[in-house]
Amino acid sequence: MLPLVKTSIPCRDILMPKLEEVLYSGYVAQGEAVEEFERKFEEYIGGGHCLSLNSGTAALHIALILAGVKEGDEVISTALTAEPTNVAIKMVGAKIRWADVDYDTGNISVASIEKSINQKTKAIIVVDYAGIPVDVKTIQELSNKYKIPVIEDAAHALGAKFNGKKTGNHFPFTVYSFQAIKHLTTIDGGALQILDSELYERGKIIRWFGLDKKLTRLDNNITFQGYKYHMNNVNATVGLIQLQNIENLVQKYIDNGRYLDENLKDVKGVELIKYYEGTEPSYWLYTLKVDNRDEFIKMMSGNGIMASELHKRNDLHDFLNDFPAELPNLDLFYSKMVHLPCGWWVTKEDLDKMIYLIKQGW
Numbered sequence: 001m002l003p004l005v006k007t008s009i010p011c012r013d014i015l016m017p018k019l020e021e022v023l024y025s026g027y028v029a030q031g032e033a034v035e036e037f038e039r040k041f042e043e044y045i046g047g048g049h050c051l052s053l054n055s056g057t058a059a060l061h062i063a064l065i066l067a068g069v070k071e072g073d074e075v076i077s078t079a080l081t082a083e084p085t086n087v088a089i090k091m092v093g094a095k096i097r098w099a100d101v102d103y104d105t106g107n108i109s110v111a112s113i114e115k116s117i118n119q120k121t122k123a124i125i126v127v128d129y130a131g132i133p134v135d136v137k138t139i140q141e142l143s144n145k146y147k148i149p150v151i152e153d154a155a156h157a158l159g160a161k162f163n164g165k166k167t168g169n170h171f172p173f174t175v176y177s178f179q180a181i182k183h184l185t186t187i188d189g190g191a192l193q194i195l196d197s198e199l200y201e202r203g204k205i206i207r208w209f210g211l212d213k214k215l216t217r218l219d220n221n222i223t224f225q226g227y228k229y230h231m232n233n234v235n236a237t238v239g240l241i242q243l244q245n246i247e248n249l250v251q252k253y254i255d256n257g258r259y260l261d262e263n264l265k266d267v268k269g270v271e272l273i274k275y276y277e278g279t280e281p282s283y284w285l286y287t288l289k290v291d292n293r294d295e296f297i298k299m300m301s302g303n304g305i306m307a308s309e310l311h312k313r314n315d316l317h318d319f320l321n322d323f324p325a326e327l328p329n330l331d332l333f334y335s336k337m338v339h340l341p342c343g344w345w346v347t348k349e350d351l352d353k354m355i356y357l358i359k360q361g362w
């Protein structure tokens with residue numbers, strides 16, 4: 001079966017000597033490799049300050065703290081995402097206020113965000129779902145109008161772009177995940193790209209128990225809550241090797257996604273995503289809308305191709321459904337949405353087979 005997601009590990013000859021070196025170096029904790037990974041990741045993104053972490057969830061948590069979200073506040077978010085996006089809101093004791101999605105993309109609707117804003121709204125989380133960038137320009141305008149900070153959850157969207165610049169340059173906080181099946185994996189890990197240098201410095205302290213690494217342990221004085229969220233040298237070493245090939249790897253997803261976009265146009269029973277102006281997806285998954293979705297999934301899996309909706313709507317989790325809301329666009333989008341594999345492991349033959357099968361009908 002052609003899988004929907006797959007882990008990409010660098011080849012043994014390149015990875016193993018470096019891993020062995022770091023494992024027996026006597027220093028596996030947060031050290032030089034972490035520092036180097038952060039600077040190289042900033043170079044890759046092309047801006048901001050990179051706080052490397054042990055997960056994307058930690059990045060979401062720190063972003064919410066730095067955005068000033070506290071117990072009893074509200075955060076506007078989307079239900080079409082992986083659970084960590086919204087579980088993190090609960091970690092700071094805030095409540096989740098759902099915004100609907102745009103039917104054309106499945107991403108959070110700016111009009112719906114605006115309707116959900118109230119006195120308690122302290123932040124907005126937007127998710128580049130499946131690698132499809134959000135409506136960056138309109139969200140920036142809304143954020144400026146209401147002075148509410150935006151956290152971009154780009155866990156699915158490494159290398160996606162808006163106006164030619166990669167995600168990580170458009171909002172005060174951008175979250176990345178380096179978990180097993182993401183574009184770039186460090187086995188587990190994450191990063192928070194922060195535009196403001198003072199917040200970045202504070203973020204470093206939050207990720208390390210509230211301690212300032214620039215001072216000795218004895219000179220430190222903890223004045224606020226911190227966590228153990230740092231990356232270590234072993235994961236950073238894997239990350240550094242992954243970064244050497246990341247442009248090529250992400251480009252494979254993009255080339256495959258574009259090929260499917262091109263060849264599935266005007267096919268009966270299929271609706272393609274209409275990307276926002278100026279945005280370029282990085283196609284972590286290929287997303288499309290189909291009639292008779294369950295039959296479509298059965299037909300594809302009967303032919304050896306995994307197709308799935310992958311994520312459960314987050315408003316169906318009682319713990320996350322603080323304010324049950326009518327989400328008509330999400331209802332319709334989700335009833336038709338399906339993902340197809342389009343990552344580095346998918347060959348031209350696989351793509352042609354999928355296109356052929358879809359054109360045949362289901």
Ligand SMILES: Cc1ncc(COP(=O)(O)O)c(C=O)c1O
Pocket residue numbers: 054055056057058081082084085127153155156176177178179189190
């Ligand atoms: C959209 C989204 N946000 C956040 C996360 C959290 O990342 P991690 O698993 O690295 O904590 C994930 C990954 O599972 C995700 O898919």
